[in-house]
Amino acid sequence: MAPKVLVSDALSPAAVQIFKDNGIEVDFRPELGKDKDALAAAIGAYDGLAIRSATKVTEKLLESATNLKVVARAGIGVDNVDIPAASKKGVIVMNTPFGNMITTAEHAIAMMFAVARQLPEASASTHAGKWEKSKFMGVELTNKVLGVIGAGNIGGIVCDRANGLKMKVIAYDPFLSQERADKIGVTKVELDELLAKADFITLHVPLTDKTRNILSAENIAKTKKGVRIINCARGGLVDEAALAEALKSGHVAGAALDVFEVEPAKDSPVFGLPNVVCTPHLGASTSEAQENVALQVAEQMSAYLNSGEVTNALNMPSVTAEEAKIMGPWVKLAENLGSFIGQVTDEVIETVNITFNGYASELNTKALEAAVIAGIMQASNPDVNMVSAPVIAKERGMKISKTTEDATGSFDGYIKLDIQTVEKYRTIAGTVFSDGKPRFIQIKGITIDAEVGEHMLYTTNTDTPGILGKLGSMLGEHGENIANFTLGREKAGGEAIAVTLLDTPLKASTADALKETKLFRQVRPLVFNV
Known part of the structure; x- marks a missing residue:
């Protein structure tokens, strides 16, 4: 019997056709995404559920999803999916994290132009029948210093576009290697140097404990007088109250915000201030981006339902069902080892060597390697998963190697990480005891026995x-x-x-x-x- 997929939000006809071309029986019923009772009544018949943002995949809905194997979100955000509940039900949750990168980067560039030339206010003035030519004096982008906070996928595209505009691009990103910086044409700097030198600052980092209010009142005070700030990444990266005060004082010449601390944004301290451009979270809102993520979600779901191939999964390693029972504790150990390194290391990690000893070397080391790298990178980017982490690490110039060896020492098997930054070398090892719980057994070459x-x-x-x-x-x-x-x-x-x-x-x-x-x-x- 052919797998059945329900599309409960608006996806393009081309995406629906991909399901059909892959032998998937598909029902296109976008009205169900807004009717939770009707969706709950229908979901039991389907193996897969393709959604955008309207459909809410709750624990209650999953109770009715007796045959559901995969939920896939056309887009990066999965706030509308209860991932822990899906995991308990054995339902894979996928997203499409790379489909809207260009669109979001272009929006940041557009917002930079808009705030540089005060385009929204000039347009409103002209529509009102005024001709205030002398009122709207802008600045050129050519030869200005653009400070990019976060030079990952989207930030890297912004750097490329800014180089084309003949801007001088500097970037702050703890995971940016020199090799990657040279490739995208930027100068690596520390945050304080970026704040002091940049004429424009654009943010492209996730919202974490480390990045929350990265542009705080204290850091805004360190910026060059007349700086212009653009945020198309996440609300909460910029202290909006502090930004408003800096705009009123004239220290900040302008700001362009697509995201806000509270959304929908009904009342922000920056609303109504001159030369502040605001848009309602439009970063991914182009027809091309919406089409790209729809096509990707159809391809990913079809591959999984037909062959078991897992791509961009948020809640499981890329292993077979047979491997999963054995691999589970070891995957968790690998992730925890990486997470330890990520949390104690502030410098750019240049190389990672993973040693799989004894029993660990007989497992799916590719999945364990992905879990290690995901653990390292989740310390600064919680959106990273086992599928995307190796790709992002490679793009940022992190060199990853692995070694397998026969069992040595007191354990049947263990995993050991050796990492190198420009200045430091770190090592940690761990194993899984008979109770199935991970343990740290060595840190910095010192033998320990630490329950995680x-x-x-x-x-x-x-x-x-x-x-x-x-x-x-x-x-x-x-x-x-x-x-x-x-x-x-x-x-x-x-x-x-x-x-x-x-x-x-x-x-x-x-x-x-x-x-x-x-x-x-x-x-x-x-x-x-x-």
Whole structure:
């Protein structure tokens, strides 16, 4: 029997035809996306569900989806899909993360032109029958310095277009290698240098704890007077209240925002200010982008339903059903090892070598490698998954190698990471115990046995009496409850490390207090997906 797919949102006829050409039985019923009861009544008959943003794939809907194997979103955002609930049901969730890159980059360029020449205000004035030629004095883009925060897929396209406009492009991106920077024609800089030099600043990073309010009041104050700011990435990257004050004072000459802290944006501090261009999250809104993601979603779903091929999955590794039962704990270990490296490393990672020892070498090492790289990159970009991470890592010049070897030492098998930045070398190893739980067994060459949990604290210090007692007492004084504690040292008087499993996230005030003691070289709160 041919697989059946329901299209519950508006997809192009060409996408529907792709399903048919691949032998998929398809029902095109876009009205169901807005009628949750009717969708719940119909969904039980389908193997696949193709959606855009109108359809809400909730836990309740999934209860009715007795045959559903895959949900695929034509676009990158999957806020309308309950991914944990889908995972529990064994339903794969896919998206199409690369279909709207050009469209979003072009919108950023368009917004830059608009704010440089005050086009919306000049247009409104002229429509009103005024002829205020002297009022709208703009600036040229040629020879201006464009500061790009985030030089990944979309940011890289913006850099390319800006070079064509004869701008001087500088970029801040912790994962940008020199090789990649040379390829896209930009000068790598640190954030403070970008803020000080840029005539225009455009943002192209995801919203994470590290990037939230990256243009805060403090950082906006570091910018060149007369700077113009463009944000077509994510709301929350720019402190809108601080931006409004900088616009009123004249420190910022103009701003162009396609995204806002709260959407739909009904009342932003920047609304009504002169030379502020605002659009309602139109970054992906072109007919070409909408067509591209629709065609991609049809191709991906057809490949999975016909052959089991998995592309751009957000909630599973690229492994067969037979492998999944065995691979699960090892995939989680690989992701956690990568996540540790990503969270403790601030510099650009140039090389990653992954050693699969013993039993681990007999598994699907390609999937384990993808899990490692995803773990590393998710520290700065939570949207990365096992499929997209290797592609993005390669684009950014990260060199990845792997080694397989027979079992050595005390374990039947383990995974070890060795990473190199410009200045530092780091290593970590882990294994899966018989209880199916990942363990860290070595950090920086120091043997340990650390259970991996959601909230952890990693500290390093010189091995001297009293430090560990101080660590424990300070955690207690700040109300931090220790669930488990592991320590190790290089040698007496040498480097020592401690890995502490906590019941709750480490408070920022606790981390600050530990740092202020000057007893610890590193104080790193860690969060793991367990």
